[in-house]
Amino acid sequence: MTPAFPFxxxxxxxxxxxxxxxxxxxxxxxxxxxxxxxPEPGGRMLGxxxxxKGHWWVGRQVAEQLLDKCxxxxxxxxxxxxxxxxxxxxxxxxxxxxxxSMQARNVLLATGSAEIPHPLPGWTLPGVMSIGAAQVMANxxxxxxxxxxxxIGVNVLAMAISRELSVSGVxxxxxxxxxxxxxxxxxxxxxESLKELMxxxxxxxxxxxxxxxxAANALGMAGFVSRFIPRSGIKIWDIPLRLRTVAVxxxxxxxxxxxxxxxxxxxxxxxPGSQREELVDFVAIAGGLYPxxxxxxxxxxxxxxxxxxxxxxxxxxxxxxxPVEGLYVAGNITGIESALVAMAQGRLAAATISGDTGLLGxxxxxxxxxxxQDVRRVRASALIQFxxxxxxxxxxxxxxxxxxxxxKNGIKEEG
Amino acid sequence: xxxxxxxxxxxxxxxxxxxxxxxxxGEKWAGLKGEPIAAALLAVGIRTLRRHxxxxxxxxxxxxxxxxxxxxxxxxxxxxxxxxxxxLEAGMCIxxxxxxxxxxxxxxxx
Numbered sequence: 001m002t003p004a005f006p007f008x009x010x011x012x013x014x015x016x017x018x019x020x021x022x023x024x025x026x027x028x029x030x031x032x033x034x035x036x037x038x039p040e041p042g043g044r045m046l047g048x049x050x051x052x053k054g055h056w057w058v059g060r061q062v063a064e065q066l067l068d069k070c071x072x073x074x075x076x077x078x079x080x081x082x083x084x085x086x087x088x089x090x091x092x093x094x095x096x097x098x099x100x101s102m103q104a105r106n107v108l109l110a111t112g113s114a115e116i117p118h119p120l121p122g123w124t125l126p127g128v129m130s131i132g133a134a135q136v137m138a139n140x141x142x143x144x145x146x147x148x149x150x151x152i153g154v155n156v157l158a159m160a161i162s163r164e165l166s167v168s169g170v171x172x173x174x175x176x177x178x179x180x181x182x183x184x185x186x187x188x189x190x191x192e193s194l195k196e197l198m199x200x201x202x203x204x205x206x207x208x209x210x211x212x213x214x215a216a217n218a219l220g221m222a223g224f225v226s227r228f229i230p231r232s233g234i235k236i237w238d239i240p241l242r243l244r245t246v247a248v249x250x251x252x253x254x255x256x257x258x259x260x261x262x263x264x265x266x267x268x269x270x271x272p273g274s275q276r277e278e279l280v281d282f283v284a285i286a287g288g289l290y291p292x293x294x295x296x297x298x299x300x301x302x303x304x305x306x307x308x309x310x311x312x313x314x315x316x317x318x319x320x321x322x323p324v325e326g327l328y329v330a331g332n333i334t335g336i337e338s339a340l341v342a343m344a345q346g347r348l349a350a351a352t353i354s355g356d357t358g359l360l361g362x363x364x365x366x367x368x369x370x371x372x373q374d375v376r377r378v379r380a381s382a383l384i385q386f387x388x389x390x391x392x393x394x395x396x397x398x399x400x401x402x403x404x405x406x407x408k409n410g411i412k413e414e415g
Numbered sequence: 416x417x418x419x420x421x422x423x424x425x426x427x428x429x430x431x432x433x434x435x436x437x438x439x440x441g442e443k444w445a446g447l448k449g450e451p452i453a454a455a456l457l458a459v460g461i462r463t464l465r466r467h468x469x470x471x472x473x474x475x476x477x478x479x480x481x482x483x484x485x486x487x488x489x490x491x492x493x494x495x496x497x498x499x500x501x502x503l504e505a506g507m508c509i510x511x512x513x514x515x516x517x518x519x520x521x522x523x524x525x
Contacts (some may be wrong), residue, residue, distance in 0.1 A: 037481050039451065039502050044480075049424050056424055080500070082481070114482045126462035126475030133479030133499075141454035142419040142428055167423055254473050255462045292482070 006092050007033045007076075009353055010104030012083050012295060015043020016059075016339040017331025018110035019066040020346030021353075026073035028354040033104070034075060035097060037082040040140075041067055043112060044132065045339050047139035049167075050160060059339060086299045093299075093326060106326045106353050109295050110346060113310065113332035116287035118153055118178040122250030123285065131286035135161045138168045146282030150259050151175040152247045153286030161286070163237050173280050174240040176247050176261060178287075180268045248275060250283050259283060289336045299327055304400055308393030309335030315401045318394075319368055320349035321356070323405060328353055335397070337379065337390060344378040347371055416457050435505035446503045453479065453486050453498035456509075464488050464498050465512030469522070474512070488512045 009025050011018045014036035026032045040046065045059030070077060078099070085096035086107065093107045115130040117123070127146060129137075131153070134145040148171040151158050158175055166172050246268070248260040263274035289310055296314035297303065301322045303312045316322045316329050330349040331342035348371035355364035379391055421427050432447035439456060446455030453464065453476045463473040464486045477485040479499045486498040491508035493501070517523070 037500060039449070039500065058425065060425060080502070115478060117477075124467075124472065124474060126464070126473050129476060130478045130483075133476060136479040137454060137457060138419060139422070139425060141450055142422065143450075143454045143458045144416045144419060145457070146416060168419060169417075169423070255475070 006103035006105055007031050008104070008357065009033075009106045009108060009350075010035070010093065010095060010102055011108045011110055012036075012095070013043065013110035013112055013331065013333075014038070014041035014077060014079065015110060015112050015331060015342065016045050016062070016066075017112070017333075017342040017346035017349075018043070018108070019063065019070060020343040021108055021110060021330055021350040022075045022077075022346075023066055023069045023073065024347045024350030025353060026070070026075045028350065028359050030350075030354060030357070030359065032073075032075045033102065034070070034077045035081045035083060035095075035102070036077075036079050037098075039080045041077050041079055044135075047135045047164070048160075048339065049139070049164060062339070062343075083295060086295050088299070088324075088326070091326075106328065106357065107299070108320075108328045108330060108349055108353065109293070109299075109314070109333055110329070110331045110342075110349075111292045111295060111333050112342075113289040113336055114292045115285075116290055118285050118287045120152070120178060120247060120249060122252070122256075123283075125250055125252050125256050126254065127252065127256030127281060128250055128283045128285065131157055131161045131284040134165060134170075134282070134284040138165055138170055144168070144170050145284070146256075146280070147171060148173055148280050149282040149284055150247070150278060150280045151284050151286055152178050152259075153288070154241070154243065155286055155288055157288065158284075158286035159241075161284070162239050165284075166237060166239055172239050173278055174242050174245070176242045176245045176259075177264070177268070178285075179246040179248060179262075179264075179270070246270065247283075251277070256281055256283055289332065291333045291335060293333050296322065296327070296329065296333065300324055301327060302404065304397065304404070306335065306393060306397050306400075308390065309397060313397065315404055317401060317405075318372055318398050319352040320345060321352055323408065335390070335394065338382050341375065341379050341382055344371075344375040348375050416460060418458050435503065437503060437505070437507040437509060439509045440511055448505060449502045451499050452488070452490070452496075452501050452503050452507070452509060455503045456498065463511060466514040468512075468515045469517070471514035 008030040009032045011034040014034045018034055022032050022034050042063030045063045048059035049056050082098040083095050087094045093104050095102045115132050137143050137145045150173045151162050162172050244263055245261050246264050248262050251258045258277045258279050261278050263271045291310055291313050293314050301314045301324045306313050314322055314329050320328050320330050328349045330345040351368045351371040354360050355368050432449055434445055435448045436445055444459050462475040465474045474485050476499050477483045481497050481500045487495050488498050489510045490496050
């Protein structure tokens with residue numbers, strides 16, 4: 001499928017960032033193609049839905065609207081195509097894919113994110129999956145991941161997807177903590193988990209969660225956990241959130257049959273003698289997300305580690321431009337945030353690329369500035385915030401990247 | 416596992432999918448054309464997609480979106496594929512990923 005001419009813009013990833021960028025860039029006159037290795041375009045939006053002010057936000061509908069626009073604008077979308085290499089050849093990029101090579105003057109990496117596992121004894125048994133896998137099976141492929149499942153890991157993703165699974169008719173035995181280990185670290189303690197949950201207190205309709213934020217601050221985290229959280233957990237959307245329970249091991253011969261649970265104190269230490277078995281036929285591990293950025297690395301883009309953004313992030317400026325000529329990034333590859341932020345970033349990247357290719361004319365600075373402000377606006381009003389203080393973390397990241405650029409250009413830092 | 420026929424929020428599946436037959440490890444099953452092999456197998460209750468190459472322990476799907484490579488199995492005429500990304504076709508002959516002879520690693524495992 002090698003076209004006779006290179007595309008103006010080739011986008012890797014047909015999720016919220018990639019499709020939004022495609023619509024924006026094609027409407028400005030660029031010849032755009034999108035590739036994605038999933039058989040269907042839409043990215044993880046295909047399986048996402050949540051309640052918002054009394055109605056359901058359905059990711060699939062948002063994806064379908066973007067796809068309609070793409071097809072009206074003549075954007076070429078190729079699914080089931082994996083990109084495994086990216087090379088700069090003269091003024092063009094050559095991408096090696098599972099279906100041959102493709103050429104483009106500019107490349108936008110909108111590859112999204114991947115999940116961090118919480119390994120524990122028994123986690124390789126069939127029936128153990130990432131929380132995102134359970135979401136995809138139920139909400140995209142319409143096959144239940146199991147009859148009754150346990151969620152390991154307390155974070156935004158775990159809460160949101162547990163709710164989706166429960167609405168989809170999958171029975172959830174509860175959400176428990178991963179035990180504290182060399183990989184999970186301190187975030188596995190009840191104290192830290194509660195702190196993280198406070199960031200999404202407004203997502204839960206339960207008054208206990210809302211009060212939780214204030215009570216926790218007033219009483220001190222450990223005090224709050226040990227005094228107020230019953231061993232059976234708090235029910236949120238009918239799902240028991242067991243902040244004093246950890247998963248010790250996953251058991252079964254050829255597939256998941258049960259999970260051994262134990263109670264912990266406020267600091268996360270197991271209370272001796274509290275072990276018992278919970279019968280389930282699947283387990284979903286929710287360890288959080290990290291930017292999926294291998295292609296940026298292959299393309300020669302430098303990285304900066306930013307904990308608040310989810311890990312190693314390709315160096316880029318606030319206009320979504322990397323230091324590598326003709327290479328741009330948008331969406332979760334730039335840091336973990338919700339689909340709406342990814343969409344705004346996609347539109348911004350398209351504006352920047354259009355400006356860099358000279359398509360925007362004399363007003364291009366203003367248009368890019370407006371798109372940048374839009375990203376900030378969407379971020380500030382996002383219902384689901386994966387990390388508190390994300391804008392501050394972004395600002396710090398852009399300063400760091402700016403320093404990196406100036407050093408690369410041989411400009412000495414002042415002071 | 417149960418299929419969700421009419422999703423309470425998302426509604427019925429938009430594109431109707433045609434039922435097709437396939438085989439897994441020589442046994443005959445039915446699935447829906449175009450759904451990933453992993454979904455078709457899960458729907459008939461098959462979770463083990465592969466035996467670990469060295470230990471032979473059973474493995475299933477883990478990430479379901481092509482990142483983790485845990486679900487690799489064999490499709491006649493296609494070789495090793497990721498079950499979570501490869502669409503089911505009529506008459507596919509599928510077999511689980513196999514344990515390799517230990518002469519390759521030279522190690523003795525319990």
